[in-house]
Amino acid sequence: MTRRSLAIVGGTVIDGNGGAPIPEGIVLIEGSRIVDVGPSTLKVPAEAKQISAIGKYVIPGLMDANVHLFFAITPDGLIRYEGRYEDVVAEAAQLSLKNGLTTVFDTWGPMRALRAVQRRIDNDEWVGSRIFLAGNIIGLGGPTSPDFLPQARTVLARSEADAIDLEWEQGAGPELLWMTPEQVRSRVRDYVGTRKPDFLKYAASGHSGAHMQYICFSAEVQRVIVEEGHAAGLTVQAHTTSPESLRMEIDAGADLLQHPDITFKAPIPEGTLRRIVDRRLPCAALFATRRYLDWMRAHASQLLKELHITRDDNDRRLVEAGAVVLLTTDSGVIPANSADHPLNGEFVGADDLPSELGDGHFRWLQAAGELGLKPMDALMAATRNIARAYKVDRDLGTLEKGKLADILILDRNPLEDPANYRSIHQIIKDGRQIDRSALPTAPLLTRSAAV
Amino acid sequence: MTRRSLAIVGGTVIDGNGGAPIPEGIVLIEGSRIVDVGPSTLKVPAEAKQISAIGKYVIPGLMDANVHLFFAITPDGLIRYEGRYEDVVAEAAQLSLKNGLTTVFDTWGPMRALRAVQRRIDNDEWVGSRIFLAGNIIGLGGPTSPDFLPQARTVLARSEADAIDLEWEQGAGPELLWMTPEQVRSRVRDYVGTRKPDFLKYAASGHSGAHMQYICFSAEVQRVIVEEGHAAGLTVQAHTTSPESLRMEIDAGADLLQHPDITFKAPIPEGTLRRIVDRRLPCAALFATRRYLDWMRAHASQLLKELHITRDDNDRRLVEAGAVVLLTTDSGVIPANSADHPLNGEFVGADDLPSELGDGHFRWLQAAGELGLKPMDALMAATRNIARAYKVDRDLGTLEKGKLADILILDRNPLEDPANYRSIHQIIKDGRQIDRSALPTAPLLTRSAAV
Amino acid sequence: MTRRSLAIVGGTVIDGNGGAPIPEGIVLIEGSRIVDVGPSTLKVPAEAKQISAIGKYVIPGLMDANVHLFFAITPDGLIRYEGRYEDVVAEAAQLSLKNGLTTVFDTWGPMRALRAVQRRIDNDEWVGSRIFLAGNIIGLGGPTSPDFLPQARTVLARSEADAIDLEWEQGAGPELLWMTPEQVRSRVRDYVGTRKPDFLKYAASGHSGAHMQYICFSAEVQRVIVEEGHAAGLTVQAHTTSPESLRMEIDAGADLLQHPDITFKAPIPEGTLRRIVDRRLPCAALFATRRYLDWMRAHASQLLKELHITRDDNDRRLVEAGAVVLLTTDSGVIPANSADHPLNGEFVGADDLPSELGDGHFRWLQAAGELGLKPMDALMAATRNIARAYKVDRDLGTLEKGKLADILILDRNPLEDPANYRSIHQIIKDGRQIDRSALPTAPLLTRSAAV
């Protein structure tokens, strides 16, 4: 295969570093990488295929700091897609890419299927967002465990449910909560060594709605997990849902705070907020629009309402305090049969649902504007900040010489109105132009389910 | 295709009519039908392929008056086999045939899939037991309805559960319980006319364990259903589970009593028993072995224990009174993942489970012996009695000239020991020799399920 | 005690027979009975205590054809009032009387407590409405049975729950559904002979929301129950909730139709409606106001909404067809802790709740007006019709010589506006003036519960 050479010309280039956009700029690409970015005076090689971006906006490919590419975790989903988990993951990765996410970070899922799809995408066999994956959230169980949908176990054979959960847990499941620090160290070392996750996520607090106030691991254990991650060169983050679990995560040395804004019954304590800001800890905060919050106030259970009011207040304080924020959606594909599914969270029908994969990231950007985040900061939250937080900024996150050519061309200026992120004209990933209309190539969840 | 000609020679022929067996008898077959049965002096055409039955026993193919060829009705089964219900039905029909059941009567199932398999078998496209089917039990709901496993609706999308139930209900479901006699007449007429069931079954009483004391239809409505069935030339039977529902079924004019022995909290009243015997009403009674009853006494819930003790007492009284009994198992395929499935009836692990398709009929015959039914009567219960009760005795049920050639050759004498029904040497159905070793051709439920 | 002599003078007397009211009429009372009713020319004995009704309206005491004086049947109520059921019943009978109901018919309750209170009231030991009682609804279970609140059995000792249920069932409970007609006859005869109910009520259909389509007793059994009631000189009524159970009740010969308007998923069939009207069968129909129906449409579950829309439609058709209707509320005392009680029917907070004892009968009268029942017919529905239907019209139901002196004096004309039934000036029962302000004398349920 000959080396591709592309030149995006004539567009306003916003490189993701926060500086002034380059009017009528040029981005030169060879193969999968950017070889130059500059003003209209930049020389375009003759052999380069020219892509006109006149009147348009050229930005780095968007990133999402938290997705779940396999989220068909109700019993029917788990059974219906038996043997086809890879297809389900692929569909999600294609929905993501189609909507401008060139890179996503999967923070909990069935590792073998995720890995298989990740490799196929990396090898250009399949089209889809670039995937980084954590595998399990260390200390949590799989889909049918008490941490997620234990109702499944009222209708599935126990051995089958066990086998399903193991696809997620991979030896780093809830049994770790009974262990001493050194026993956990051994398990995490083994997990890192054999499953080779791209980053680590552990449960600092419980996951289910009724367990969010509990601490999963002592401070000693949390430090052990972070140490083992760092020793293997991995970033480490935690699932936290309460003020103390958030504080413990920070004390343990986490690199990235995943939904620090979920503190549910109490706000982020002022002291903790100060440390977050002062230490410039990246905050993957679950921004949501006013419209979503209004829906919650009107329709949600007391628990969810309270959680979201606190979250929103935390988000506002994080923005005001100047915290480093990352676009994060905690999203999954919403299947066609969700509307009347009894195990769907009550929120599935909500207006502006943030956790709908393929659209949630646009809603996040909308919410960021509503919360007062500056347009350029929002753009960086969706690009460079994530790349840096996950320590993949050598290759990703900005339009700079030497980086991978993950690029969006937008019809309208995203700095003027966050809704303009939706005006995708073209997506380039790894230096290749993506045919959005073909995605997803084989829809499973996103078409109507039929008996 | 040239016409097949077979001669089974040298075996003891028990023709199903109750007379003395023919030693060293001969059964001549041309095409799908028996053309002659007689002693060793009978002339065997030269072109006939001879099958030696020397030292063996030749009997009519066995029949089961009540099976459910599709019984994967837990939510995981319903979802796992989406789009493959026909394969599931075929597997069951093959398990049946492999074990000597040349004809089965399916009394509740997904009609379209059952019909499709029935046709393929009738057309010699697929191998399997001959199927007669009722479709729905008129007045009951589908698998996820309160009549069966409503727990399914806690984990399945409502619209999907509705669609599944409709596959069973076919317009003759629980909504009929709200109707007047004439409204029910119209519905049944439509059901008979458009779904073309082979026989009718209706719910005289409720189905779930908590509803067995209730009457589903008034006497007037029951008469209407029987009238409509008879007008269309169909036999009619009812689901009954209590003394009064049994009496009402008889009053309504049912042709065949399906599990009249299930009267749960009270025995069959003496007067009802007398009418059953005097009118020679065919009783498809759920005989079970002592071993099964012992298991129930030791392990079952109070409800099940009580039900089975009453049932067994009824069975003994029916046999003693000389009632016409039919082999019936109410059986389905027990899937490989049943052992630890929370929705399996508690009885699934029972010793001598009568409702295990493929084996239950042997257990029925064993139980018949234990209950004191004479060996020849037991054989007729499994053959001629069923054919007559279902009014298909023009073609089926005995080894007689003109009947379809459904024949078993057994290694040992079934009149000596009911266990000898298991000693199947050869099965001939429709005049064809069946390759038992190839069945089931594509096992689904009967192999281990894996994620 | 000397014989009391009262004269109510100067009021408009509406005697309950449907004729023109007597302006400035006089009602003379001696002891517990009315000795004369007539125009102002009637001679008032000198010794009579005169009660001025000038400008007011004198009507027969109101009656309710269906109440439950003990309705604290949630587990906490059953336990909290252990040993005090009589006090609970007395409170209800006093709330009734205070609001103008001089006679109530209790159709399901704990017989011993009801009987004890009935006797105390009859003996003038306690003040309260006159009570007639059925005891159990033959064929139904007690409060913790599947017919009512089986959830209780998840939190109560089994033996205690059993003992509670027996207080209601009294040997005529759900076990009758397993019996033959003659067995039921024996049980009912025993129940009538030993428990001495004032009238009989039996379950023609199931009671819980999920069982309303089922028939409890065959036609034969229903006839047996009616025969036994009639043989003992008792009126008989049935609980029906579907078109067929209503028809069967009528066929069985019931004297009074209790909530024939509850047919839930289907309207009363036209033929049945005709028979009801033609045979002048008394219909204790659960009229409810537009406001209640609106609340149901807005707030209720699909099941309840459907039930009430059908009910209301039936009510309108009954009125239009000229059926004989009776005031009936199926009411109980709503305890002070109902607002946030998880076992309260969803309807407890409804506007214009018809089943609130003490107020529901006023709402019924309001609804009767909205449904187009003529004012005088409504008054008779609440008085004479009930007395006749229950065959106690020798003593009750009208203001006539020889009848018991159960009388209301209203400030405003009830024929002008049904709201005027609330304008109670004075209540006389058994010839005694009731001190309404003292009732209930010892409130239990109607004051706030405290730990």
Next chain:
Amino acid sequence: MTRRSLAIVGGTVIDGNGGAPIPEGIVLIEGSRIVDVGPSTLKVPAEAKQISAIGKYVIPGLMDANVHLFFAITPDGLIRYEGRYEDVVAEAAQLSLKNGLTTVFDTWGPMRALRAVQRRIDNDEWVGSRIFLAGNIIGLGGPTSPDFLPQARTVLARSEADAIDLEWEQGAGPELLWMTPEQVRSRVRDYVGTRKPDFLKYAASGHSGAHMQYICFSAEVQRVIVEEGHAAGLTVQAHTTSPESLRMEIDAGADLLQHPDITFKAPIPEGTLRRIVDRRLPCAALFATRRYLDWMRAHASQLLKELHITRDDNDRRLVEAGAVVLLTTDSGVIPANSADHPLNGEFVGADDLPSELGDGHFRWLQAAGELGLKPMDALMAATRNIARAYKVDRDLGTLEKGKLADILILDRNPLEDPANYRSIHQIIKDGRQIDRSALPTAPLLTRSAAV
């Protein structure tokens, strides 16, 4: 009242300090206190009433380090005894005393009722064991909370359930899990200052069977609670159920380890065991007999079986390592209606149930022997060790001059056979002879409940 003077003479005196028993010893008492203990040569004042203990054994009154005097926490109990919680507590305190427990430590209960009974007993108004009480387990909820029997909330009005829970929580409930260390400090300080508990207990781990692996409070918060307890002169203990929560409790500085042997899915880590032994931390371990363990192996759910096998293994290791152990039962009165109560733990019918108040302490002593604890150490575990651990050994725990006269006279030698603790001849508490036959004075839970 004149000062009582008693002399127990002639018995073998075992003073609880571990030294050789005094044969034919004398214990002199004046008022509520022991004034001398010595050999037969000790001079007995003339005015002293002599109690002969010839051939008998004189030991300190027994103590239980963990009881729940109010344990009628099923919904029916909570409601049935509304307004009578003090009577329930008194019955338990009398059952305890009757069986030789002169002092008990109540570690979770309704504080106001417990306090009221404690005061009445202290003031000699009522008879019963001496009570020390913690009130709530800081961080846990009341009886109807998820920590205990949330099923109650399916049948009780929410406001009533809330009010019940507050009786236990007293401002130190589950809301503390959402707080920062300083917020918890403020709450605990307030709790100590206003509720004046006798000692503190907090939840280091979750309570319900499904939450035992979770940590309730961070290390910082645990230290704060211990600091506040110590600042107020109170001993502090924690509820722990896992290896890490046990370690955290020790690190936090707890004075007494409550059930350190409950580590459920994993044994006490060796390092933790060493620290416990080396620091002589008092271990209130839930010893149980072989018979109980056998019952558990045969009948219990997987969860309970596992918990008890681990517990027993821990107990054996604690004894072998020479840990300081305390008699503890975590017991409550088992009501008469327990046998068929659906909310009774599955263990209620177990052989040798350790948690049956009034008998459990005898079983503990039996188990101590089986586990190899030396007889004298077992006696001290039930007396002096507890007094020291709770820092009440100035007054309690041994037979020594100046201590309160809490004394048992046994017929047989407890050092020969632990069953001999049951041979209670006489109980003296506070210098008074207890009439055991009169206890409990007004049985509520311990007689049969009737409707």
